[in-house]
Amino acid sequence: DAKTTQPTSMDCAEGRAANLPCNHSTISGNEYVYWYRQIHSQGPQYIIHGLKNNETNEMASLIITEDRKSSTLILPHATLRDTAVYYCTSADQKLIFGTGTRLQVFP
Amino acid sequence: DSGVTQTPKHLITATGQRVTLRCSPRSGDLSVYWYQQSLDQGLQFLIQYYNGEERAKGNILERFSAQQFPDLHSELNLSSLELGDSALYFCASSVDPPSGMKGTQYFGPGTRLTVL
Numbered sequence: 001d002a003k004t005t006q007p008t009s010m011d012c013a014e015g016r017a018a019n020l021p022c023n024h025s026t027i028s029g030n031e032y033v034y035w036y037r038q039i040h041s042q043g044p045q046y047i048i049h050g051l052k053n054n055e056t057n058e059m060a061s062l063i064i065t066e067d068r069k070s071s072t073l074i075l076p077h078a079t080l081r082d083t084a085v086y087y088c089t090s091a092d093q094k095l096i097f098g099t100g101t102r103l104q105v106f107p
Numbered sequence: 108d109s110g111v112t113q114t115p116k117h118l119i120t121a122t123g124q125r126v127t128l129r130c131s132p133r134s135g136d137l138s139v140y141w142y143q144q145s146l147d148q149g150l151q152f153l154i155q156y157y158n159g160e161e162r163a164k165g166n167i168l169e170r171f172s173a174q175q176f177p178d179l180h181s182e183l184n185l186s187s188l189e190l191g192d193s194a195l196y197f198c199a200s201s202v203d204p205p206s207g208m209k210g211t212q213y214f215g216p217g218t219r220l221t222v223l
Contacts, residue, residue, distance in 0.1 A: 034211070034212075036212075036214075038150075041195060041217070041219075042216065042217075043109060043111070043197055043199075043214035043215050043216050043217055044150065044197070044199075044212075044214045045109075045214070046211050046212065046213065049211060087149070087150070096152065097142070097149050097150035097151075097152070098149050099148070099149040100149060
């Protein structure tokens with residue numbers, strides 16, 4: 001099973017870029033990397049996903065290393081509303097969400 | 108609003124009892140997933156159904172069972188409840204390609220279960 005490793009917590013100043021890393025060294029070649037976030041106790045929200053190439057959407061950018069062993073989620077201009085737990089996961093047959101990274105955005 | 112609905116929002120019951128949680132997926136989604144989230148814990152995958160059939164199983168207790176009906180809604184049944192079953196239970200749905208790979212999951216608002 002592909003497993004992911006993320007830092008437990010991170011801080012970011014409002015307006016600055018938040019870079020959230022994820023290690024997924026056991027990911028297989030056809031597994032996508034997905035990022036979700038959970039604000040307080042709400043249902044997790046999809047952010048972005050990718051396979052090999054870097055991806056960008058209205059919420060964030062995803063940078064995947066060439067060897068696909070790690071990725072970084074980038075929130076270009078963090079706001080207070082981005083304070084949440086961010087989960088990195090891979091779309092294999094046994095979905096595994098770790099404990100994620102608790103991002104605190106401060107004024 | 109993800110388009111996934113879950114009922115009830117809150118449920119308070121006693122140990123030993125049985126409850127049923129209900130989930131309606133987004134229109135067109137064939138896959139339904141169930142997750143458990145205990146206090147300050149990550150999301151624990153329980154089970155996935157695809158078009159009425161069980162597709163993947165996680166750390167789901169034998170006291171728990173689920174099913175997906177022909178109209179694609181799903182129910183999670185929890186029986187012989189224990190204090191430790193108190194948690195948030197989330198349902199998610201996705202459109203999975205025929206290859207079996209998972210698609211983007213859209214989560215419902217959750218059901219908060221409290222066992223007293």
